[in-house]
Amino acid sequence: MxxxxxxxxxxxxxxxxxxxxxxxxxxxxxxxxxxxxxxxxxxxxxxxxxxxxxxxxxxxxxxxxxxxxxxxxxxxxxxxxxxxxxxxxxxxxxxxxxxxxxxxxxxxxxxxxxxxxxxxxxxxxxxxxxxxxxxxxxxxxxxxxxxxxxxxxxxxxxxxxxxxxxxxxxxxxxxxxxxxxxxxxxxxxxxxxxxxxxxxxxxxxxxxxxxxxxxxxxxxxxxxxxxxxxxxxxxxxxxxxxxxxxxxxxxxxxxxxxxxxxxxxxxxxxxxxxxxxxxxxxxxxxxxxxxxxxxxxxxxxxxxxxxxxxxxxxxxxxxxxxxxxxxxxxxxxxxxxxxxxxxxxxxxxxxxxxxxxxxxxxxFLPVKTTNDLFIMRSDRFHLTDTFEMEDGNYDFPKIHLDPRYYKLIQDFDERFPYGVPSIAAANSVTIEGDWTFGASVKFFGDAHLADPQNDPDPVTRRDRAYVRDASHVGPRGIEKGDW
The missing domain is CATH 3.90.550.10 (Spore Coat Polysaccharide Biosynthesis Protein SpsA; Chain A)
Incomplete structure (x- = not known):
């Protein structure tokens, strides 16, 4: 030097x-x-x-x-x-x-x-x-x-x-x-x-x-x-x-x-x-x-x-x-x-x-990434009148959002126009590819959405969908009767 x-x-x-x-x-x-x-x-x-x-x-x-x-x-x-x-x-x-x-x-x-x-x-x-x-x-x-x-x-x-x-x-x-x-x-x-x-x-x-x-x-x-x-x-x-x-x-x-x-x-x-x-x-x-x-x-x-x-x-x-x-x-x-x-x-x-x-x-409830923000905005938390971020057990599901589409806050907000889905019953959430979510979407178990890059309509909007482990409900992890 x-x-x-x-x-x-x-x-x-x-x-x-x-x-x-x-x-x-x-x-x-x-x-x-x-x-x-x-x-x-x-x-x-x-x-x-x-x-x-x-x-x-x-x-x-x-x-x-x-x-x-x-x-x-x-x-x-x-x-x-x-x-x-x-x-x-x-x-x-x-x-x-x-x-x-x-x-x-x-x-x-x-x-x-x-x-x-x-x-x-x-x-x-x-x-x-x-x-x-x-x-x-x-x-x-x-x-x-x-x-x-x-x-x-x-x-x-x-x-x-x-x-x-x-x-x-x-x-x-x-x-x-x-x-x-x-x-x-x-x-x-x-x-x-x-x-x-x-x-x-x-x-x-x-x-x-x-x-x-x-x-x-x-x-x-x-x-x-x-x-x-x-x-x-x-x-x-x-x-x-x-x-x-x-x-x-x-x-x-x-x-x-x-x-x-x-x-x-x-x-x-x-x-x-x-x-x-x-x-x-x-x-x-x-x-x-x-x-x-x-x-x-x-x-x-x-x-x-x-x-x-x-x-x-x-x-x-x-x-x-x-x-x-x-x-x-x-x-x-x-x-x-x-x-x-x-x-x-x-x-x-x-x-x-x-x-x-x-x-x-x-x-210790930090927000360093949009993965953390996803949890904070979810139904896992309730903000009390004394401004405490309250959750049942603070044992949170592991979240992985495809960084190509969710890393930046503007992209994140655009894909959750009605707020983030429910994760109260989720063990983990993995979203691969470009998905946009409708209202009242719920994630269960090890929820997993695969990349819809070969789908003719990859940017999908649906209300009241149930997302689970792909191995249980189909190739894209979606409860077919509701999506």
Whole structure:
């Protein structure tokens, strides 16, 4: 790598008005990337975490008074910088409608605001809410917040603005140039940037002055990460400076990041799947060997975080993660770039006495793809008046929608004009090819629709259809009497 490449990137950041903290963080990540291109964490160097306290076990040790006291001193921080480009979105992902509530389309953002307002009312707490927006999500997000007549917050800012950094050419280490769309020359530094952003913004001092001791951080696309007095109470009771909520893996979670015990440092650390050598993937994805995954629901004591930031001059030295993409995500022929990112949960290794807590599955309901959105919009869920995404057992069917026709949200919505079919009785759903669905369609068992590419009318619309396993009801998995 050339020194000139880093210098050019720094010059671009200064011209863009990036702070010294942002530039220092980028410089740290760039040097780390230069010195260790692999970034791998080998299985032989770690030990799996298998026995952890669960919220179900510890709830009986927390009094209602202590739980309420902890929540009364907690602030809620939502990471809201993502655009959902993998689903074809160009605005904040949190503005995507999730489902109807009393006839009204509810977006992620509406549900988050509803959860906070409902908790404030029920618990009698202030519960400040802050969004970490990016330069692309700030305007639209603030517009929605201002229009919500139920949500009020005056003394504490509702936004801190995430940093941004240049995308780096994979071959040369120089900042990429893309005149066709200069915005695509920039990227966020990953959610690990939350700590530098908190340091830069000065909001930690503001929160402390308001009597806030604890910060609960989660992703805006995880509607299960609701305010919880029980979890807040347990965190306060432990006296730990840092806590991560983890959940027990199913086969659907094998790609999720995991916390492991580092044999070299003697600390807990986060290992993302991108940091696992290929030779170790089988062991790393074995859910018996590594039974827990990272929900990215983080609790941190503000005084401990301020002390740690002061120790490292405002920049936590987190492991860098290489995210290799093309400069234009929609154009596979555009130049290959590296986005230098860090993960929020990786900070666990910096705080002595950090802990993990096993939580129930309802606290992890993310939407990363249209497959996830399909479940969220289905009859598996009910959105309660307190804005809880409620399901019977949270053991969801495996969904596979043909990415050629359902990956992008516009294509997805066009093919489900009456809403997604019923999956209450489905074990799995596989849709191959281009199908458009009518009203009141129901999926049963291992529902499977084969690609109708040789059908004279491949784009099919029918109401009240029953879709099951093709082996039981015909070559295309359709109940013949109803389709």
């Amino acid at each position: 050339s020194v000139q490449g880093l210098n050019d990137a720094i010059a671009r950041m200064r011209a863009d008005g990036m702070s010294d903290v942002a530039i220092t963080a980028f410089t740290h990540n760039y040097h780390q990337w230069e010195s260790d291109r692999s970034g791998f964490i080998a299985e032989e160097n770690v030990k799996p975490l298998k026995q952890l306290p669960s919220i179900a076990e510890v709830m009986t040790t927390i009094s209602a008074e202590d739980a309420h006291e902890a929540l009364a001193h907690t602030a809620f921080l939502k990471l809201n910088g993502g655009l959902g480009t993998s689903m074809g979105l160009s605005k904040a992902k949190s503005l995507l409608p999730v489902r109807l509530h009393k006839g009204r389309p509810m977006r992620f953002l509406d549900i988050i605001l509803g959860q906070v307002v409902a908790t404030r009312s029920a618990q009698g707490v202030d519960l400040p809410l802050v969004f970490m927006n990016s330069y692309r999500t700030s305007k639209d997000t603030l517009q929605v917040i201002r229009r919500n007549r139920h949500f009020k917050q005056t003394d504490i800012p509702v936004e801190i603005l995430q940093h941004r950094e240049p995308k780096i050419l994979a071959e040369t280490g120089e900042p990429v140039s893309w005149p066709e769309n200069p915005d695509l020359e920039w990227c966020p530094p990953g959610h690990g940037d939350v700590y530098a952003t908190l340091s830069d913004s000065g909001i930690l001092d503001t929160l402390e002055k308001a009597g806030i001791r604890y910060l609960f951080i989660s992703n805006s696309d995880n509607l299960g990460a609701r305010p919880s007095s029980s979890v807040a109470g347990y965190f306060a009771q432990t006296g730990a400076p840092f806590m991560v909520e983890v959940a027990r893996k199913t086969q659907a979670d094998v790609k999720g990041g995991q916390f492991v015990f580092d044999k070299t440092t003697g600390t807990i650390r986060l290992r993302e799947m991108s940091q696992v050598p290929k030779a170790d993937l089988a062991k790393a994805t074995d859910i018996k060997r590594h039974p827990f995954f990272n929900t990215n629901n983080i609790w941190v004591r503000i005084d401990a975080l301020k002390a740690k930031l002061a120790e490292y001059n405002g920049i936590l030295p987190l492991p860098v993660i290489r995210n290799t993409k093309t400069v234009d995500p929609t154009n596979p022929d555009s130049p290959q770039v590296v986005q230098l990112e860090t993960a929020m949960g990786a900070a666990i290794g910096l705080f002595e006495g950090s802990v993990c807590l096993e939580v129930n599955r309802p606290r």
